Amino acid sequence: MADGKGSSLLPLPCVFSPKSRQYLAVCAQDGRLRIWNTDSKTLHQEYVPSAHLSATCTCIHWGPCRTIKEGPQRKKRKSEAGQLEEKADLLAMGTVAGTVLIYSTAKGVLHCTLDGGHSGGVNCVHWHPEDSLLYSGSDDTNIVEWDLQTGKMRSKWKADRAAVTSLCVSPDGKLLLSAGQTIKMWDLDTKEVYRKFTGHSTAVTTLHFATTRPPDSSSLYFLSGAAHNRLLSVWQVREDGRDKNSVVSFVLTDEPQHIDLVTSKSKEQAVRLAVVCKDGQLHLFEHFLNGPCKKPLSPSCTVQMSDTKDSPMPIPFLAAALCDESRSVMLAYGNYLQPVMERVDINTPDRHVCLTRNVQTTLSLSIASTVSKVKTPIVNAKSKVLVPGLPGHQAPVKATEKRKKDSDSKEMSIAERIGEIDLQSTALTEKGASQGTPSLQTDNFAVLLVQGLESGDGDILNKVFQTRKDQVIKKTVARLPLPAVLPMVEEITRRLQGHPFTAVFVVRWLKAVLTHHTSYLSSLPDLVSKLGVLYHMIESRVKTFHKLNKLHGKLYLLLTQVATSTGSNKVSDVDHTAKLVYEDESSDEDEASGPEDLVDEDSDNWEEDELMEEDKKAQTDQDEEDPDSRTDSKANGEENMEHDNESEEE
Incomplete structure (x- = not known):
């Protein structure tokens, strides 16, 4: 029975051991596993996982009872050889980190750790009734089949679009029920879907087989409960496949938290059901499953508990288990850190029963000496021990304000x-x-x-x-x-x-x-x-921070891609204005002079031609500034010309 669902708003795992109901396994707020003995009302064992603060336990399920092989002991006599008793030993715990812890109550140590199968938190675990197999469902929408002999994953398959919130194996070990958005029935041999059932709008939190008959006889029933739903639905697996709607509904006062039932082995035997709701009440049902029933069924008895004060306050039930006797119920109530266990015989025709208990006296439970080896010191009976935080303890407090010691001064409001x-x-x-x-x-x-x-x-x-x-x-x-x-x-x-x-x-x-x-x-x-x-x-x-961080990264990547794509699609107008213009100064003179004055491009004296042109420009500028020098230059030019002509004649 795995009722915790990986959320801090849902109840903490609290389950009685099968058959004998000798132990109660509780995972409290501090992440520690505590196993209480229901007979002696003492703490039997306490286990602290290494990651109990970061990866808290979300679900618990007791393994099938088996013959426990303990350490080396004396050889038993022939009269004691046939007295081996099967006891509840292994306990499977699913964690938020995606691992499954197998704890042995006989040895008091961790048996093994199953990891590597899930990438999300484990919401539910369930044992196979015969083989050493374990099934687990997780937030990653997968179901994993574990082999306890090797401690490794045997098979893994996708179960639903949403997270797998509940699992249940049939009593014959051939079928598996899983629930996410829809309830699916799997054939464990082929790992294929046998049937589908739809009818819950919220996450299914619990699944239980109500009968032990094979599915081909139209007498196989199972029940389901969902979050924020005050009805328990009973489904019938029929041969013709017309099993889309539930056949029976049980009415509750609030959302179901813990369910325990006694299966029906024949049509003449009724199904007995004990349901602990979120409001702390216990409802008992007894019904013969023989087909559809249109009217929702009310509980045969509703049990509440309150304290014995002048103004009574309700005491919530944590878990309940039906015993072999017809009217005997094992109850656990009070606080998860130190629950109170009691066997009650509800043998009354009244439909509403209110039990009164003095929780202050019942909470003084003694811890077994096997848990703690520290000896308690001998204290004198007349001495008074003051513990910090309790009434009577006064710690030295520094003065926070200074006041004048005047006798006439009155204290201010x-x-x-x-x-x-x-x-x-x-x-x-x-x-x-x-x-x-x-x-x-x-x-x-x-x-x-x-x-x-x-x-x-x-x-x-x-x-x-x-x-x-x-x-x-x-x-x-x-x-x-x-x-x-x-x-x-x-x-x-x-x-x-x-x-x-x-x-x-x-x-x-x-x-x-x-x-x-x-x-x-x-x-x-x-x-x-x-x-x-x-x-x-x-x-x-x-827990939501990692998801938000991943979402932030995805949105940032998406926005950057959109920005780059929009930026690349914008085509800017082409600027036709020239950034650099080169003008050839000799182009005008070449056009005016005609083809005779064209300078050969291959001539070697192109630098001298440019220098001569620059000298001419400088000369013209100088003539404009000084007209007298212009006449002198002309005279000098004529003389130079005459000298040049003479040199040519010579």
């Missing part, structure tokens, strides 16, 4: 103190605004915080918790008296469950409290129950 603090803060802000002085001193913050926690005033607490300065927060928490630490942690837990905007401010205070007062908190005896809600809330929020 809280309202007058708050008014003075407001006046002092406004005066400080007006005078020392340029110097950056804080509006309130850390001493006043510590006083305000203690007063707000004692009176439960939301305005005072809001004024304190809205501080963002880390230095002020550290000093305030350091000066907080020890009796106010645990109420402050509870107030922080309550505020973290509210709006996410307020959690941004409160997380800083939580960090400071855990930094300064961890040694004190670890000395409290009931710390686990106090911090259980905080731990599960942080675990549930951190």
Whole structure:
């Protein structure tokens, strides 16, 4: 029976051992596995997994009873040889990390660890009734068949589009029920779907076979329960395949948490059913499965429990198991950390039964000496032991404010103190605004915080918790008296469950409290129950962080691809204006002079021609500036020409 489903909102696993109901296996908020003995009402064993804080247990299922081979013992006599008794030994636990732990109650150690089969958290585990096989369903939508002899995966197949939330093997070991979005019945020999059943709109949390008959006789029944559904549906596997709708429905007061039933072996035998609902009530049913029934069936008896105080408070049931006797029920109620076990005979025709118990006296259960080898010291009966956190314990507290020792001075009320603090803060802000002085001193913050926690005033607490300065927060928490630490942690837990905007401010205070007062908190005896809600809330929020991180990466990749594709599709207009224009200065003169003045491109004196042109330009510029020099140049030019002509004649 695996009823825990990998979520902090769902109940913790709490299951009785099969047949004898001798043990109760419980996984509490701290991730420890505790096995209680129902006969002696003592803690039989306690196991702490190595990853009990990060990979908590989500589901538990007891293996079939077997003959336990213990360590070396004396040889038994012939009279004792046939007295071997089959006991419940192996216990399978699914974890959030995707592994399955097999624990041996006979040896008190971890038998083996099955890993490598699932990539998501394990939601359900179920044993094969005959072979040493185990089936597990996970968030990765797969079912894995494990071989316990080798400790390895035997086969793996995809079961549904959604996560596999529940499993159940038929009593003959030939069929397997799995549930995700739809209920499917598998043939274990071929691993193929035998039938499909639809009818639940939410995740199916529990599956149980109600009869032990083969499926080809139209007498095979099973029941299913879903989350947020107050009905248990019974399905019939028929030969003609017309089994799309449920044939019987059982009415509950709330969502089913734990179910135990006694299967029907013939048509003359009724199915007995015990259902523990989310509201803590127990419902007992007894019905003959002989075809469809249109009217939903009400429970034959509803059991509730309350304490013996003047204003009675309800005590929730954790688990229930039907015993071999017709009217005897084994109950577990109270707290998961220390449940109370009791066998009750409900032999009354009344449809509603209320049991009253004094939980304070029944909670004083003794721990077996085999669990702890530490000897308790002998304490004098007259001495009084004060444990931190309990009434009567007073730790040395530093003075948070100094008052004048005047005999005539009267003690001020809280309202007058708050008014003075407001006046002092406004005066400080007006005078020392340029110097950056804080509006309130850390001493006043510590006083305000203690007063707000004692009176439960939301305005005072809001004024304190809205501080963002880390230095002020550290000093305030350091000066907080020890009796106010645990109420402050509870107030922080309550505020973290509210709006996410307020959690941004409160997380800083939580960090400071855990930094300064961890040694004190670890000395409290009931710390686990106090911090259980905080731990599960942080675990549930951190669990979604990895999914959000993956989604953020995918969205970022998608947006970058869209941006690059849109940028490449934009075609800019071509700019037809030239960036660089080259003009040949000799082009105009060449056009005017005609073909005779064209210079041969292959001539070797092209540099001299360019130099001569530059000299001509410079000469013309000089002539424009000085006309007298122009006449001289002409005269000189004529003389030069004459000299040139003479040289040519010569």
